[in-house]
Amino acid sequence: xxxxxxxxxxxxxxxxxxxxxxxxxxxxxxxxxxxxxxxxxxxxxxxxxxxxxxxxxxxxxxxxxxxxxxxxxxxxxxxxxxxxxxxxxxxxxxxxxxxxxxxxxxxxxxx
Amino acid sequence: xxxxxxxxxxxxxxxxxxxxxxxxxxxxxxxxxxxxxxxxxxxxxxxxxxxxxxxxxxxxxxxxxxxxxxxxxxxxxxxxxxxxxxxxxxxxxxxxxxxxxxxxxxxxxxxxxxx
Numbered sequence: 246x247x248x249x250x251x252x253x254x255x256x257x258x259x260x261x262x263x264x265x266x267x268x269x270x271x272x273x274x275x276x277x278x279x280x281x282x283x284x285x286x287x288x289x290x291x292x293x294x295x296x297x298x299x300x301x302x303x304x305x306x307x308x309x310x311x312x313x314x315x316x317x318x319x320x321x322x323x324x325x326x327x328x329x330x331x332x333x334x335x336x337x338x339x340x341x342x343x344x345x346x347x348x349x350x351x352x353x354x355x356x
Numbered sequence: 357x358x359x360x361x362x363x364x365x366x367x368x369x370x371x372x373x374x375x376x377x378x379x380x381x382x383x384x385x386x387x388x389x390x391x392x393x394x395x396x397x398x399x400x401x402x403x404x405x406x407x408x409x410x411x412x413x414x415x416x417x418x419x420x421x422x423x424x425x426x427x428x429x430x431x432x433x434x435x436x437x438x439x440x441x442x443x444x445x446x447x448x449x450x451x452x453x454x455x456x457x458x459x460x461x462x463x464x465x466x467x468x469x470x471x
Contacts, residue, residue: 279459288362288449288462289400332399343390344451344460346400 267333379450
């Protein structure tokens with residue numbers, strides 16, 4: 246079973262920041278938080294990951310709480326192309342470690 | 357960045373046909389690849405872990421004789437759906453990781469339709 250809990254859907258106005266929450270209260274000390282998204286009829290796309298510090302890249306920011314039991318993915322200026330299902334995943338950082346997907350959050354960007 | 361390529365992107369065939377799907381890591385070597393299946397409006401379900409040079413590890417409930425996986429080289433894994441039936445129609449996706457510190461990257465998927 247997936248180790249994360251996400252809201253099933255969210256709406257966000259185009260141009261505004263989209264904040265997607267994720268709960269992972271049973272995360273282990275060596276597990277990272279990963280975010281992927283899946284645009285319709287495509288394979289999942291990696292967005293960002295982190296262990297305990299906040300992370301930022303060209304796509305998004307990841308804010309992890311101090312107790313590591315939850316995190317928030319921030320898309321700073323959402324566009325229509327950001328409409329997708331977003332998956333929050335916890336796993337050990339290693340190429341042999343499989344990913345178990347939960348149901349994710351379906352993000353709708355509204356024009 | 358690391359790229360994972362799948363082929364074909366779409367296949368339509370008659371019931372009883374066996375279908376082979378290829379997953380390639382284009383600019384890196386992958387000792388481990390993963391195969392997923394996704395039904396409409398559902399999340400991705402892990403089917404099996406493909407290990408280069410050894411047998412695949414299947415998830416519970418996935419028939420290994422139905423879904424044959426071969427990982428003969430460090431850049432290629434294949435999934436063969438044997439004697440496919442309409443209930444095997446689905447979106448099949450593979451993934452691989454460049455190195456231990458890098459995230460997994462996914463192919464664009466293969467949409468299989470069995471008539």
